[in-house]
């Protein structure tokens with residue numbers, strides 16, 4: 580890296596180094612809880628924003644302008660790589676994402692392709708380049724991201740969001756050859772996408788395995804871990820640190836450590852100090868306030884933030900975040916107070 584953002588709080592914490600205060604950013608920090616975002620969304624669909632680098636830059640910067648955040652995350656989504664592989668992607672109002680036709684057997688896997696990211700995801704790579712310029716002036720590092728092979732397989736096979744993950748598990752349990760072929764393709768797509776994002780200027784990349792906690796540790800180990808490892812191995816060629824995030828992962832953190840990433844994100848279903856004991860205190864950790872805590876009255880929210888920070892005991896390598904994405908109904912005032920409080924409380 581050539582710029583002095585190397586010494587920013589966020590990048591230091593990602594490397595496990597001491598910082599002057601705990602860095603904080605919030606998953607889904609650009610989104611509907613902000614009036615600036617809702618206003619722009621009246622004119623443009625979410626896919627328009629993602630596919631127009633100038634708009635993606637504008638939205639990425641909205642929370643950076645409004646709050647004293649220590650990192651920006653490029654405005655994109657985990658699903659466009661599946662569009663690149665040949666599925667049709669739509670965001671339906673009130674229903675969430677829809678992918679068609681869903682991948683249900685070996686012949687559906689045969690039809691998928693693995694184009695290079697410069698071809699199928701050029702818009703996010705361009706958005707990263709543009710946004711980096713604006714962020715350098717503000718001294719804020721940029722995070723790139725991708726869905727992990729399992730979470731992408733889940734959307735491709737279910738055809739959208741899913742509560743019980745029946746189709747993806749049925750596929751995984753019943754169609755061994757097709758599963759491993761699909762996951763192998765996804766590992767290549769995810770790895771090369773992350774590598775390209777690093778080349779475009781992302782300081783750090785994050786892998787979202789949002790739904791992996793739906794699996795037993797044994798299934799994770801056999802059917803998923805080797806492919807996340809492969810994606811990480813390819814992404815490593817980009818030369819930037821890698822964060823892993825998943826929900827409901829308390830029972831598999833030892834396995835997630837085996838992915839080989841640099842930072843592990845955890846949700847609120849496990850105490851931060853317990854999670855840290857499992858992954859080892861030499862591995863930086865990210866988390867883990869319940870996003871719903873932002874709906875509590877300030878004194879109560881403050882107490883909950885303090886609890887997370889006290890569990891970290893000021894050890895180096897803690898990046899404060901929510902345990903999952905910020906919710907659309909979140910009161911904006913509490914976001915501002917949260918960010919400032921994390922800095923004030925940990926400032927030394």
Ligand code: CP3
Pocket residue numbers: 605606607608609610611620625652653654655656657658670675676724740787789903904
């Ligand atoms: O963090 C950020 O600020 C960057 C932007 C970002 C978005 N999606 C924008 C978005 C990121 C990091 C994501 C990741 C993502 N997308 C995940 C992994 C993280 C997680 O929360 O587990 C997942 C599972 C998705 C898939 C997805 N995208 C769903 C299920 C939905 C619909 C949900 C809903 O609330 O309607 C989306 C749409 C989406 N992606 C929105 C945003 C801000 C909703 C806003 C809109 O319609 O304008």
